[in-house]
Amino acid sequence: MSAIDNTLTKLVQDGKTPSVHYTFFNQDSILHTFKTGFADVQHQQEVSDDTLYHAYSATKTFTALAILQLAEQQKIDLDQAASTYLPDFPYPKEITVRQLLTHSAGIVNPIPLSWIHLDTEHSTFDGNNFFRQIILKHATIKSKPNEKFAYTNLGYILLGLMIEKVSGLTYEDYVRENILRRLNLKSEEVDFTVADSTRRAKGYHRKNSFSYFLLGLFMDKQKYMDKAEGIWKPFKPFYVNGAAYGGLIGTPNAFVQYVQALLKPDSVLISNEYKKMLFAENHLNKHQPSGMALSWFCDHLNGTKYCAHAGGGGGYYCEIRIYPEKGLGSVVMFNRTGMTNEKYLDKLDQYFIS
Structure with a gap:
């Protein structure tokens, strides 16, 4: 549609983003797709369907799906205490697995902008040791379990550890074997590491912006950023410290295939019964809706319910969305910094959802 493309x-x-890739689809077909801009500004490398973007927190939906798969196998009970599966769980013992999934455990959320490491450090980086220190530093809760919604990356780090304890696999290998492989997605399409660095879109931040100044308060820009390319300041290639809360890197189409699989009534990923649980909105202690299902945010566009998750941080921003009642979905990816859930798909999907 010309309005979307324009x-x-x-x-x-x-100059709001170096590149963007958007797709709207149903369970079987692409209904509209559009891409424009540069994956690499300096070398004028145009974005393509093979371009890889960091998905950041959209990865949490994969973590939640993995927990639901293990619950379906009766290896995890969502309403059991998280400490049942994590003996070293440092938070109150009454916190349940479900409360971790729905961000209602009351765990704090330190700003994660500095939770990255250069790809040259990846082979020696110890994520478990890194987060052991972070969790010990933030071992108190700020609200009672299921008292209110409070988004936290640390909760999903704990869920990643739970997947490892219960499955006997690393978190990354569990996702590869039980989600990506079932979708016939190859490692060059989506993974936690990038084999071909020429296909990864450079992550950028607008140079002359107040947010660029603020960035220096949370990370070492000299270490993690490169020389300016026009109005943009690029990040050096890096990885997120915690795979379970934000580590996936992939093509937009890989995430389209993932959402399409969740749209199908007989999904290869999960049974209908457990998929219904995945998208059921959590209600808090006083019975008010929290706006959050099991990792998926719940909202409406033009009266139509959707479940969505954004992923944002240094250099990249994305949104994935599913309209369960209409059997539709959408994905948008940018290679510029995103700090909040912008609900940018509202602007684009409105042309399809009425």
Whole structure:
């Protein structure tokens, strides 16, 4: 649709992002797709269907799906104490697995912008030791379990550890074997590491911006960023410290295939019964809806319910979305910094959802 394409083209022309890739689809077909801009500004490398973007927190939906798969196998009970599966769990023993999934455990959320390491450090980086220190530092809760919604990356680090304890696999290998492989997605399409660095979109931050100044308060820009490319300051290639809360890197189409599999009534990923649980909105202690299902945010566009998750941080921003009642979904990816859930898909999907 020309209105969508014009909107996205203008974003690039106005210097709001170096590139963008958007797709709207049903369970079987692509209904609309559009991409424009540069994966590499300096070398004028245009974005393509093979371009890899960091998905950041959209990875949490894979973590939740993995927990549901293990629950379906009766290896995890969502309403059991998380400490049942994590003997060293440092938080109150009444916190359940479900409360970790729905961000209602009351665990704090330190700003994670500095939770990255250069790809040259990846072979020696010890994520478990890194987060052991972080969790010990933030071992108290700020609200009672299921008292209110409070988004936390640490809760999903704990869920990743739970997947490892219960399955006997590393978190990354569990996701590869039980989600990506079932979708016939190859490692060059989506994974936790990048074999071909030329296909990864450079992550950028607008140089002359207040947020660029703030970035220096949370990370070592000299270490993690490269020389300016026009109006953009690029990040050096890096990985997120915790795979379970934000480590996936992939093509937009890989995430399209993932959402399409969740749209299908007989999904290869999970049974209908457990998929219904995945998208059921959590209600808090006083029975008010929390706006959060099992990792998926719940909201409405033009009166139509959707479940979604954004992923944002230094250099990249994305959103994935599913409209369960209509059998539709969408994915958008940018290679510029995103700090909050922008609900950018509202602007694009409105042309399809009425």
